[in-house]
Amino acid sequence: MNETRAHTSIDPKTSTDxxxxxxxxxxxxxxxxxxxxxxxxxxxxxxxxxxxQYVILRITLDDGTLGIAEAVCxxxxxxxxAVTVAYQLENFFKPLLEGxxxxxxxxxxxxxxKVRACRxxxxxxxxxxxxxxxxxxxxxxxxxxxxxxxxxxxxxxIAHGNTREAMVEESKRMAADRGYRGMKLKTWKRSMEDIxxxxxxxxxxxxxxxxxxxxxxxxxxEARTILVNVKDYNVSFVEEPCRFVDITRQAAxxxxxxxxxxxxxxxxxxxxxxxxxxxxxxxxVSVKPRRTGLTESLKIIALCEAAGLPVVIGTDSESxxxxxxxxxxxxxxxxLEPWPTxxxxxxxxxxxxxxxxxxxxxxTITPTDAPGFGATLxxxxxxxxxx
Numbered sequence: 001m002n003e004t005r006a007h008t009s010i011d012p013k014t015s016t017d018x019x020x021x022x023x024x025x026x027x028x029x030x031x032x033x034x035x036x037x038x039x040x041x042x043x044x045x046x047x048x049x050x051x052x053q054y055v056i057l058r059i060t061l062d063d064g065t066l067g068i069a070e071a072v073c074x075x076x077x078x079x080x081x082a083v084t085v086a087y088q089l090e091n092f093f094k095p096l097l098e099g100x101x102x103x104x105x106x107x108x109x110x111x112x113x114k115v116r117a118c119r120x121x122x123x124x125x126x127x128x129x130x131x132x133x134x135x136x137x138x139x140x141x142x143x144x145x146x147x148x149x150x151x152x153x154x155x156x157x158i159a160h161g162n163t164r165e166a167m168v169e170e171s172k173r174m175a176a177d178r179g180y181r182g183m184k185l186k187t188w189k190r191s192m193e194d195i196x197x198x199x200x201x202x203x204x205x206x207x208x209x210x211x212x213x214x215x216x217x218x219x220x221x222e223a224r225t226i227l228v229n230v231k232d233y234n235v236s237f238v239e240e241p242c243r244f245v246d247i248t249r250q251a252a253x254x255x256x257x258x259x260x261x262x263x264x265x266x267x268x269x270x271x272x273x274x275x276x277x278x279x280x281x282x283x284x285v286s287v288k289p290r291r292t293g294l295t296e297s298l299k300i301i302a303l304c305e306a307a308g309l310p311v312v313i314g315t316d317s318e319s320x321x322x323x324x325x326x327x328x329x330x331x332x333x334x335x336l337e338p339w340p341t342x343x344x345x346x347x348x349x350x351x352x353x354x355x356x357x358x359x360x361x362x363x364t365i366t367p368t369d370a371p372g373f374g375a376t377l378x379x380x381x382x383x384x385x386x387x
Contacts, residue, residue: 022103024136028060029094031086034385036319037350042160045188045215046076052317053082056353056377057089057124059132061102067132068377069124069325071290072317078290080120082387088121097125102132109295119268119291126293127325127373134372140328142367145298147332152364154340156182156209157347158315164189164197171201175208178347179363182209182340184239187227188217195229202233209340211237211262218242220249224256236339237262237284237312251281260284264314268292273300277307286314286342289325297329305335315342319352324373327365353381 034054041050053073060066073082092115100108108129112122134141142150157180161167171183183201187194194212202210212235218227223241230238239262244250254261260283267273267285269292276282285304287297304311313326313336323343330341343365346352355378359366368374 022101024102025062026097026100026102027062029097030058031089032056032386033082033086035387036352038348039350043162055082055085057128059128065135067128069127070321071120071124085120088118105129123290123293126295130294131372138371140369141373142328142332145332150331150367152366153327153330154181154364155344156184156340156342157344158184164193168200172204175205181363185212187212187214190218190222198230198233210235213239214241216240216243231258235259240264247279247281251279254281254283262286270296270299284310286312288314288316290316312339313341317345319349320346320354320358321375324375327367328373331367353378
């Protein structure tokens with residue numbers, strides 16, 4: 001019998017000719033630079049933007065199957081713009097990927113480690129390979145990860161605003177109008193005004209999951225005397241309250257706070273998370289596929305589960321394309337279940353390049369049975385927003 005590609009409908013239980021190895025090949029690797037508009041300007045901790053730079057990675061197999069992935073590129077946060085990440089993909093990684101077997105996933109991840117750093121580009125490659133795997137085998141990624149029938153995934157809204165009044169109003173509106181179950185509040189004032197904001201949101205949303213993000217703005221003394229007061233309002237996490245000079249100081253703060261210290265910028269790799277787990281310098285971890293893809297994120301989640309630490313899927317300012325990646329991960333892994341996912345940025349974008357079925361209802365998203373992550377690209381919009 002002729003060799004058969006891995007995605008044909010052969011039953012391995014009954015066929016003696018089932019081919020475990022793949023004869024598929026990566027034919028093309030493309031990186032698209034995009035500028036996506038926001039509905040209105042957004043104030044982050046370090047900048048204000050009215051549009052965001054993104055990179056779309058598209059990997060095409062020799063039979064035409066497409067795997068896609070997306071990453072935001074914000075130099076103020078990661079030191080990379082879309083030009084940088086696209087350059088890395090086209091010049092460093094494309095020569096390593098083209099002609100390779102896409103189902104040799106771990107071998108490819110080992111291969112691309114020949115290039116140092118480039119975490120966003122490597123995360124894109126990993127996610128596109130997962131998307132391809134699902135499409136080759138005709139299965140959604142949540143099923144490949146071992147998940148059962150998905151339930152609606154609750155989402156967290158992140159309130160961005162320059163005033164307490166603006167963030168309180170935004171939180172109330174997005175819970176009432178869009179159904180968001182969680183609220184992350186930016187505590188940037190370094191004063192009791194931050195605590196008053198949390199108190200007002202808790203009063204308005206008594207059942208919501210609420211946590212705060214200091215973005216490293218507080219001094220350690222201020223965190224101990226001011227930010228600690230969020231404990232009175234059933235706050236689940238305090239994320240990145242300070243910029244600590246070393247891990248020992250962070251461990252002391254984690255021990256002092258009566259609310260779990262959520263590690264984000266300090267937890268950018270499996271190695272960093274392991275160091276913080278061993279030092280007891282975090283009480284929870286934010287995992288972000290932009291920096292750890294899906295494969296490394298799974299390892300981080302397993303490590304945290306073994307250590308008894310909660311894990312939150314943090315936002316990467318993803319559009320609907322990236323949102324579905326997070327939904328598949330959250331749906332499949334039971335340890336993630338207690339906490340809403342920070343996927344919300346699609347609701348702040350004016351448009352994106354997504355095509356497909358996107359089941360957002362009452363503050364939740366439910367993954368479908370579509371192969372891979374269930375996202376495809378709108379070619380017209382891809383051309384419209386490319387630069």
